[in-house]
Amino acid sequence: MDISHMRRDFESEGLDREHLDDSPTRQFEHWFHDAKEAGILEPNAMSLATSGRDGQPNLRTVLLKYFDDQGFVFYTNYGSRKAREIQENPNAALLFPWIGLNRQVIIQGRVEKVSKAESLRYFAARPRGSQIGAWVSEQSRVITSRGLLEQKVAEIKQRFSSGEIPLPSFWGGYRVVPQRIEFWQGRPSRLHDRFEYVRQDDGWLIQRLQP
Numbered sequence: 001m002d003i004s005h006m007r008r009d010f011e012s013e014g015l016d017r018e019h020l021d022d023s024p025t026r027q028f029e030h031w032f033h034d035a036k037e038a039g040i041l042e043p044n045a046m047s048l049a050t051s052g053r054d055g056q057p058n059l060r061t062v063l064l065k066y067f068d069d070q071g072f073v074f075y076t077n078y079g080s081r082k083a084r085e086i087q088e089n090p091n092a093a094l095l096f097p098w099i100g101l102n103r104q105v106i107i108q109g110r111v112e113k114v115s116k117a118e119s120l121r122y123f124a125a126r127p128r129g130s131q132i133g134a135w136v137s138e139q140s141r142v143i144t145s146r147g148l149l150e151q152k153v154a155e156i157k158q159r160f161s162s163g164e165i166p167l168p169s170f171w172g173g174y175r176v177v178p179q180r181i182e183f184w185q186g187r188p189s190r191l192h193d194r195f196e197y198v199r200q201d202d203g204w205l206i207q208r209l210q211p
Contacts, residue, residue: 012102015185015193017206024181024197024204025069028105031183035098047095048074052085064094065122071175072107073114075122077139078170086111092176102186109178119172124164131165132156182209
């Protein structure tokens with residue numbers, strides 16, 4: 001199937017250095033706000049790329065739950081494929097594809113676990129169904145039928161039928177600590193505006209990249 005004819009010229013305002021915040025976190029916050037205001041569906045959805053010691057890359061979509069100057073936080077099962085790969089190679093990349101705004105943000109950095117207190121605080125705020133789901137799923141493991149999964153849901157509901165559901169020991173958060181962040185703005189004729197922030201000892205180096 002030849003789809004080479006599919007193309008769209010990006011009609012967007014330009015991105016200039018003087019309009020960028022010196023802090024990549026604040027610049028991300030500005031763009032994240034724009035994505036929410038524009039009605040982008042799940043603006044906190046991000047592609048997470050990891051690879052284990054074999055070097056084979058894997059990619060999936062996860063949800064950003066928190067960000068600040070320390071990094072970008074998501075939650076998962078510590079026995080999942082992504083978690084096993086992070087243990088073998090604690091480097092990852094994130095992509096926010098805000099296509100409706102002709103924008104994308106790419107983040108590369110090292111990955112570390114958040115504290116148990118942080119994981120507990122977030123887990124306690126999740127809907128009860130999501131808390132049960134965290135206990136039920138042995139994420140990324142093979143299962144022969146959905147019926148077995150639903151049976152386990154019933155068992156977990158019975159187990160925690162009264163009172164709060166505790167944080168599973170095998171579930172929690174990761175923080176991607178950025179070393180490089182790129183802000184990409186689509187422009188006409190594929191002459192896009194790209195700026196990268198590269199971490200240095202005393203702050204961030206900001207430079208324009210060719211499209």
